[in-house]
Amino acid sequence: MMSKTIAVIAAMAVAATANPTIGYAGYFYTNCTVPSIDAANAYAGSCVNVEDFPIKSFTAYVESGSCADGTSAVFNTYTAAGCGDSDLSETVSVTTEKQCFEADATLYSIMAECV
Structure with a gap:
């Protein structure tokens, strides 16, 4: 019984610090003026091609x-598929509040990280 209790507590601790999922939407216009032309979810440590x-x-x-x-969540944008370090375009800090960022670029991949 004790091992089951410890397993449940450990699972709850992992869930409490689950890696972030970052919502992304790209816009053809400045100031995030609708409509968005691209959208995806970026998962911590996983590269997502857009x-x-x-x-x-x-x-x-x-x-x-x-x-x-x-640590805090950051969102990385890349100018080539695969999220290579040499293709990093921009890194921005993100919170639970949706923020608009200016970017005159063609993005190919995105990634979330905790730093």
Whole structure:
């Protein structure tokens, strides 16, 4: 019985610090003026390829999950598929509040991280 209790407590601790999922939408116009032309969810540590549309702005926010204590969520955008370090376009800090970021770029991939 004791091992089951410990397993449940451990599972709850993992769930409480689940890696963040970041919602993304790319816009053809500045100031995140609708309509968005691309949308995806970025998961911590996983590269997500997106449509290669030229955008002028994008929104990003933490949809669910959170980072461990002492770290915070960031959203990385890349100018090539595969999220290679040499293709990093921009890194922005994100919270649960949807924020608009200006970006005159064609993005090919995105990734969330806790730093």
